[in-house]
Amino acid sequence: MLTRLTRPATALALAAGIAAAAPAPSRAQEVDFSAMTPEQRQAFGEQVRAYLMENPQVIMEAVSVLEAQQAEQQAAADEQIVADNADALYRDGYSWVGGNPDGDITIVEFSDYRCGYCRKAFPEVEELIESDGNIRFIMKEFPILGEASVTSSRFAIATLMEAGPEAYKSVHDALMTLEGEPSEPVLRRLAGTLGLDADAIIARMSDEEITRRIQETRALAARLKINGTPSFVFGGEMLRGYVPLDSMREIAAQIRSDR
Numbered sequence: 001m002l003t004r005l006t007r008p009a010t011a012l013a014l015a016a017g018i019a020a021a022a023p024a025p026s027r028a029q030e031v032d033f034s035a036m037t038p039e040q041r042q043a044f045g046e047q048v049r050a051y052l053m054e055n056p057q058v059i060m061e062a063v064s065v066l067e068a069q070q071a072e073q074q075a076a077a078d079e080q081i082v083a084d085n086a087d088a089l090y091r092d093g094y095s096w097v098g099g100n101p102d103g104d105i106t107i108v109e110f111s112d113y114r115c116g117y118c119r120k121a122f123p124e125v126e127e128l129i130e131s132d133g134n135i136r137f138i139m140k141e142f143p144i145l146g147e148a149s150v151t152s153s154r155f156a157i158a159t160l161m162e163a164g165p166e167a168y169k170s171v172h173d174a175l176m177t178l179e180g181e182p183s184e185p186v187l188r189r190l191a192g193t194l195g196l197d198a199d200a201i202i203a204r205m206s207d208e209e210i211t212r213r214i215q216e217t218r219a220l221a222a223r224l225k226i227n228g229t230p231s232f233v234f235g236g237e238m239l240r241g242y243v244p245l246d247s248m249r250e251i252a253a254q255i256r257s258d259r
Contacts, residue, residue, distance in 0.1 A: 078238035081224055088220045089233055090138065094213055096160060096168050099129040099137035105252055107135055108233040110142040110221055113152040113175045113182075115229040117242040122176045124245040132252060139172065140217050142229055150214070151205075152182045157213060158204035163196055170194045 036044065052058060082089065089108050099107075109125065111118045129135050141157055143149035152175050160168035174190050175182070184202065191198035204210075221227070224238065232239040234248070235255040243251075 075237070078224075079236060082233055082236050082238065085220060085223055088216070092216070094160075095141075095217075096139045096165055096172070097136065098139070098165075098169060099135045100133060101136055103134045103136035105135050105235045105255055106138065106233075107235070108138045108140060110140045110217070110226055110229055110231040112143050112145050112149050112229040113156075113178070114143075114145045114149045118230045119176055121230050121242050122173075124248070127245060128248050128252075132249075135252070140220070141214060142217055142221055142226075142231075143214065144218075144227075144229060148182055151187075152178075153214060154205045154210050155182065155187050155201065157210045158201045158207065159191075159196065161207070161209070162201050162204050167194070167196055171196075 033041070090106060107125075107129075109121075125137070129137050141153040143153040156168060156171050156175060159171045171190070171194065174194065178186070178190070180186065187202065188198040191201055221231070224231075224233070226238075226240060228240065230242060232243065234251055237251065237255075239251075
């Protein structure tokens with residue numbers, strides 16, 4: 001999923017644009033719309049329309065102002081949501097943790113193995129963590145794209161529970177590049193290729209603890225207003241959607257410079 005902004009309503013944009021373009025009126029100059037006759041209101045509307053037709057840039061200026069205000073409000077709301085859910089995000093006791101465990105920035109990713117943008121982000125996140133060297137990375141298994149996604153996540157979590165974090169990382173990487181459906185024969189071959197006990201891992205996939213972990217991650221995502229993948233919590237900032245490598249590096253640099 002690509003990161004995107006929601007554009008404000010046109011009526012609001014027009015109102016803000018007119019206010020931004022004209023000097024603030026004194027009390028004596030304020031217009032009492034309730035006292036206008038229908039003819040006066042029509043004449044006023046025609047004047048506003050004529051002004052906007054002559055100065056169409058005002059509309060885009062107003063849209064930009066409103067989008068900036070909305071972004072600031074959303075960032076403040078996200079910061080509070082992240083703070084309220086810090087334990088579930090950073091200290092749930094079961095999510096895989098990679099990168100530098102003592103890093104000065106923590107990134108949490110909500111990911112689905114069947115998501116095209118997750119697969120696009122995968123090598124870029126890997127490059128960021130490896131090249132930076134000071135990022136703690138937490139993976140949240142968030143299967144939302146059907147049964148194949150759930151099967152893949154259950155296999156990955158079962159590997160973590162059965163064989164440990166290094167085996168999980170190997171399986172995670174393999175699933176991110178897996179072509180075709182994650183059928184049992186395919187998963188058995190994958191486990192065998194990685195030197196893992198396929199019987200033990202597949203038997204563990206039905207464990208209720210795995211169901212609980214997936215359910216808790218989904219509940220956490222709902223509280224964070226995450227409904228797509230990939231989504232990131234990046235040093236306390238919410239990034240809902242795919243973010244290119246260069247942008248992630250810029251965000252990391254900004255977080256550090258703000259401290």
